[in-house]
Amino acid sequence: MKLALLLYPHQNIRYRASLLQIALEETRLVFDTLETPTDIHPEEIGGAQFLICQPDRPLSRRELGLLGHLSSVYMIFEARDEALLPLPAQRPDYIGADLPYLLKYKGKTNEMFTDSMLTMALAASTFSRNYDAQLNVLDPLAGKGTTLLLALRRGYHGIGIEISKSSIEELAGYMNRYFEFHRMKYKYQKSSLTVYGKNGGTQHKWVFSDSADHFKDGDTRSLRMICGDTRNTEAFLKTESVHLLITDLPYGVQMGTAGKQDGILGTVSAALPGWYSVLKTGGALCMSFNTHTIRREQLTGRLAECGFSIVETGSLAHWVEQAIERDLIIARKG
Numbered sequence: 332m333k334l335a336l337l338l339y340p341h342q343n344i345r346y347r348a349s350l351l352q353i354a355l356e357e358t359r360l361v362f363d364t365l366e367t368p369t370d371i372h373p374e375e376i377g378g379a380q381f382l383i384c385q386p387d388r389p390l391s392r393r394e395l396g397l398l399g400h401l402s403s404v405y406m407i408f409e410a411r412d413e414a415l416l417p418l419p420a421q422r423p424d425y426i427g428a429d430l431p432y433l434l435k436y437k438g439k440t441n442e443m444f445t446d447s448m449l450t451m452a453l454a455a456s457t458f459s460r461n462y463d464a465q466l467n468v469l470d471p472l473a474g475k476g477t478t479l480l481l482a483l484r485r486g487y488h489g490i491g492i493e494i495s496k497s498s499i500e501e502l503a504g505y506m507n508r509y510f511e512f513h514r515m516k517y518k519y520q521k522s523s524l525t526v527y528g529k530n531g532g533t534q535h536k537w538v539f540s541d542s543a544d545h546f547k548d549g550d551t552r553s554l555r556m557i558c559g560d561t562r563n564t565e566a567f568l569k570t571e572s573v574h575l576l577i578t579d580l581p582y583g584v585q586m587g588t589a590g591k592q593d594g595i596l597g598t599v600s601a602a603l604p605g606w607y608s609v610l611k612t613g614g615a616l617c618m619s620f621n622t623h624t625i626r627r628e629q630l631t632g633r634l635a636e637c638g639f640s641i642v643e644t645g646s647l648a649h650w651v652e653q654a655i656e657r658d659l660i661i662a663r664k665g
């Protein structure tokens with residue numbers, strides 16, 4: 332079977348080569364889980380960028396469904412002789428595909444990149460065969476929730492921890508408006524959290540469903556947004572309750588230069604044991620960071636000390652803007 336995966340085009344030429352590399356690694360990781368050896372290589376057809384894969388056996392419908400989670404891929408074709416035959420799209424949209432995209436703000440992590448991180452963590456975990464189950468996705472430095480909204484779109488549950496009250500309130504306003512506008516059934520609750528016997532933050536929680544009937548039957552999904560310090564993750568969440576942990580570390584160029592024990596590395600080092608403990612065995616983490624602020628070896632060293640196994644990939648480092656060169660690390664628990 333020969334597959335041709337058409338990639339989304341990108342306007343920014345400088346970003347295009349990096350996106351191709353990320354798409355290649357994302358696709359390789361997903362094919363690794365299918366246990367069918369295949370060579371994956373880029374090819375231009377009719378001026379558009381494709382990835383060509385030739386698994387040594389036909390893929391099942393479920394396996395093609397997993398390929399539908401490849402965020403860099405726009406369409407999947409079966410290549411037969413000179414023809415490209417489109418395979419039915421299997422997009423994992425539980426609720427509106429627009430949910431992660433409408434809220435715009437400075438400092439938002441690119442949605443497609445974040446979605447790739449989600450797919451890479453899924454592929455690196457032992458839960459990839461259960462890609463359509465109700466997985467719990469944690470972003471412990473959640474900002475205004477890009478990771479979590481992408482998780483909800485897939486029908487997963489989202490849990491975020493964020494220290495900035497104003498970011499969470501902006502997200503809360505957006506979520507309530509979104510549900511109201513689409514006339515979706517939902518419940519929203521705001522409550523105080525106790526951490527180590529003291530007031531330790533606020534939790535905003537939404538429970539919703541893709542249809543009124545499912546909502547009535549209790550077939551629901553949830554978004555929990557905790558306003559608090561990520562170093563208290565263990566106090567906020569149950570041990571081994573999270574399948575995938577996706578996060579984009581603060582870029583914080585002003586906080587230190589590469590190699591120094593700066594604020595971000597200090598926070599991550601203090602938070603990692605808690606992140607490890609709430610992650611299920613077999614779960615995976617995908618973390619992006621600015622290489623001008625933290626060195627890769629510093630993070631992989633801390634991850635290994637906590638018990639994570641680093642998943643080897645080709646280079647994923649890429650230019651984002653003048654002061655930001657982004658890289659990412661994938662690691663597994665167990």
Ligand SMILES: C[S@@+](CC[C@H](N)C(=O)[O-])C[C@H]1O[C@@H](n2cnc3c(N)ncnc32)[C@H](O)[C@@H]1O
Binds near residue numbers: 475
């Ligand atoms: C790069 S931003 C994440 C952006 C997010 N991916 C988005 O698209 O909205 C990193 C976030 O970490 C948060 N943060 C920094 N230190 C924190 C801490 N100790 N506890 C919780 N959140 C923290 C910052 O407020 C910031 O929103």
